[in-house]
Structures are given as C-alpha cells and as structure tokens.
Amino acid sequence: MSRPYPQRRPASAPKPPPAGSENWARPWAQMKYFSYHPAIYPNMVGATSDDAAAGDLVNVYNKEGNLFGAGFLNPKARVPLRVIHHGSEPFTEADLDARLLQAIRLRRDVLKLDKTTEAYRVIHSDADGISGLIVDRYAQTLSILVTTLGVWRRIRRWLPLLHKELGTSNHVIQTDPDISLIENMRISEVPEVDDPGPRVVRVRENDVRYLVNFEDGHKTGFFCDQRDNRLRFGQMAHGRVLDLCTYTGGFALSAKIIGGCEDVTGVDLDEKAIAQAKQNANLNQTKINWTQGDAFGWSRQMIKNGELWDTVVLDPPKLIHHRDSQEEGIFKYRDLNGLAIQLVKRGGLFVTCSCSGLISPADFEELVVGVAHRHGRKLQILDHTGPGMDHPVMSNCPESRYLKVVWAVVV
Numbered sequence: 001m002s003r004p005y006p007q008r009r010p011a012s013a014p015k016p017p018p019a020g021s022e023n024w025a026r027p028w029a030q031m032k033y034f035s036y037h038p039a040i041y042p043n044m045v046g047a048t049s050d051d052a053a054a055g056d057l058v059n060v061y062n063k064e065g066n067l068f069g070a071g072f073l074n075p076k077a078r079v080p081l082r083v084i085h086h087g088s089e090p091f092t093e094a095d096l097d098a099r100l101l102q103a104i105r106l107r108r109d110v111l112k113l114d115k116t117t118e119a120y121r122v123i124h125s126d127a128d129g130i131s132g133l134i135v136d137r138y139a140q141t142l143s144i145l146v147t148t149l150g151v152w153r154r155i156r157r158w159l160p161l162l163h164k165e166l167g168t169s170n171h172v173i174q175t176d177p178d179i180s181l182i183e184n185m186r187i188s189e190v191p192e193v194d195d196p197g198p199r200v201v202r203v204r205e206n207d208v209r210y211l212v213n214f215e216d217g218h219k220t221g222f223f224c225d226q227r228d229n230r231l232r233f234g235q236m237a238h239g240r241v242l243d244l245c246t247y248t249g250g251f252a253l254s255a256k257i258i259g260g261c262e263d264v265t266g267v268d269l270d271e272k273a274i275a276q277a278k279q280n281a282n283l284n285q286t287k288i289n290w291t292q293g294d295a296f297g298w299s300r301q302m303i304k305n306g307e308l309w310d311t312v313v314l315d316p317p318k319l320i321h322h323r324d325s326q327e328e329g330i331f332k333y334r335d336l337n338g339l340a341i342q343l344v345k346r347g348g349l350f351v352t353c354s355c356s357g358l359i360s361p362a363d364f365e366e367l368v369v370g371v372a373h374r375h376g377r378k379l380q381i382l383d384h385t386g387p388g389m390d391h392p393v394m395s396n397c398p399e400s401r402y403l404k405v406v407w408a409v410v411v
Contacts, residue, residue: 017050036086038394038396039082066088072084073150074183085129096154097158100123103124107390118204119136119222121134126394126397133145133148136221140167140168141169142163145175146175199215209283211280224390225391229405231254233351234258235258235259237259245315245317246290247273248277255311266291268295299336299342312343314337315352316332319354341371342375344377347410348409350410379408383407384406386401
C-alpha cells in the first residue's frame, strides 16, 4: 500500500487577540506554552495579528505578553511557527540576512574549510538559525534545499548574497514534493536563473576527487557530513578493506588513496551509485572492486564462503524514517550490523554508521554491542564520532544530531 500523501492542516477559526496586544509590534504571533525548541506545533500557538501572513517573519510573544523572539509563520502547516530567534530585542529582515553571513564566516574564517575541501555545508537549517534552509557548496555550485515557506519567500533575495560571499557562480534549488505540499511552496515558483548550473561537478576533498551528481544523487548530491570520517578511515584502514553500502565510493576511495590499501571492495544496491563510484575511481586513476548487490544477501553469501576482511565500514542509508517504522528500522540495523561484524577478522577494524535521527547515539552503540555479543564477538570501542563541524547542532534542537559513527576493533 502506498504511503498517504500528506495534507496541510485545515484552517481553524482565528483566535481573539489578547488584551494589550494592540501595543505589540506587528506582525505578531503568541505562544500559549513555553518552549525553547524552534518547532512550535498547532496546540502551542495562540492568536496571531490580522496582518500576519504565511511566510512572514513575525514577532513572537509569550503567554505573559512579553516579546519572546521572532519566527516564520505558516498557519496551515503542520509546524505553523518556527522560532528562529529568542530575545526581547526586535529581530528584523536585516538581522536574518546577517545570519547567512555569520554561517558563511564560520565555515570559511573559523573552520577554514576551503583549505582542505571544495565540498562543505554552508548553512545547516536550525543549527544556523535559519529554519528550513540547507546550503552545500560544491566547487562553484551551491546545492540548496528549501523546506519552509519562510525561506522559500526569501531565497531570491539571498541568492546574490550567497554567491557574493562564497565566490560561487551557479546554484541548484531543490524541494521535497511532500514538504512543498505541507508548506504550500508552489513548485512552479522555483526562482528562475539565467544559468541553472551544471548537472555534474567535480570537487576535491582531502586529496580525493569526486563527481557530484545533482540529478541522481541523494539529498544535496553528496554526503559531505562524512568528510572527517572518510579522512580518518583512510588513515586507519589496513589490509583487505570492505565498504558496505558504499554509495559513490567515499570510504573505499579514502582507503585506497589516503591509506594506500591495495585490496578494496565497495558494495551497493544502487546501480547508478555504483556507476558513479566507478567514475570516481577513474577520476582518481585508481582501481577498486565494485559490486552491485544487496548488502544483506551479499554479506550472507560472503559469510558462507568464509570471506573475511581486515577493515570493514558499514554506512547504510537512513533505515528509520518515521516513528511508526522505528521497530522495523532497528531490526534492519541489527541484522546488517550482525552480518558486517561476521565479515571482520579478529583484531580487525569495524566502523559502523547510522544517519537515522530517531535512534540516539547511546541506543545505537547498545544495538551494535548487543549484536556483536550475540555473534560471539566483543568490541574494543575506540571512538564515537559524528558529522564535521560544518554540521553543528543547536542546543535547543538536539534531535538534529543525526549522524553517529562507532569505531571499534573486533575481538
């Protein structure tokens, strides 16, 4: 059965303005309950001013009538208010524009990412105080994902600013069809550009070169969140190396080029991903054993064949998409990790990842350890890592800590 198409929340009768609101700065919205989280759901939103329209930057007042902050309003959305600023001082469109500059300067001036890579996250939605905007830089092209109406209404204004500050010249803008319906973002209103940008670009990351495909790639085209983990993996990989769920070959290429490993295998079910992985290997003038196949079935066959690797990395796609599918996703994580662990030689390196935000770092480690013990292995845990620092986490939105990586020796 297909998944039901999401619908926008039906309109409700306007709530009467509270006493004293005639003196509030317009447009405004009032919260009925205290929350420091950026997502404010329908039962938490009180009255709004009669001039507050969908997509507006509104002043947010608390239940006592004090100025609490500012946010994007979208009354019919599932999240009708997204608070992007907390404070008793007014927050304007100019302040919002300054958020973009602040995010860019963090990546370029503080993290100095331009020295090591041409692929990094420039703006990370709520973590940079701009709910619904994700911008990745790939050489001269910006890959932009918009998920809120508030950002959608401003993206035309922000494009020249982004290009000027980053020195880029092209961009690709994406929206998710389901989210577009929920947020009432009309696909026909995608900002037009004279040059829509290339379909494929080349980027450099820690001496490894990749092709980024905006038409066939996942999300914004490339998983730049794994950049630091790819570098470390390349430095630690040894002997015979297996990259399960390789996608376009990031970990495999790092093992071969950075680590100098001779026998490297990459496995993925996605035919297009494997084709691009081959192109990436050719771009780096190296050879890797690429296999198109289901990681579950392929791993079971390798176990039957008695195959073992000195270094194994497992980086599957997101396996838990919604809370109602959490149990099924956890079962898949257990199954796949159990298979992968059996392919690691005793004393070998095992690196396992999860990009599902609905499983915590502690629960993911517990899952991996439990699977190892059931298969008669112990894990000497070396480290836990996440995405690079260009993917920060804001303290009032901890669930955005989605990527978890466990590094261990199989004993």
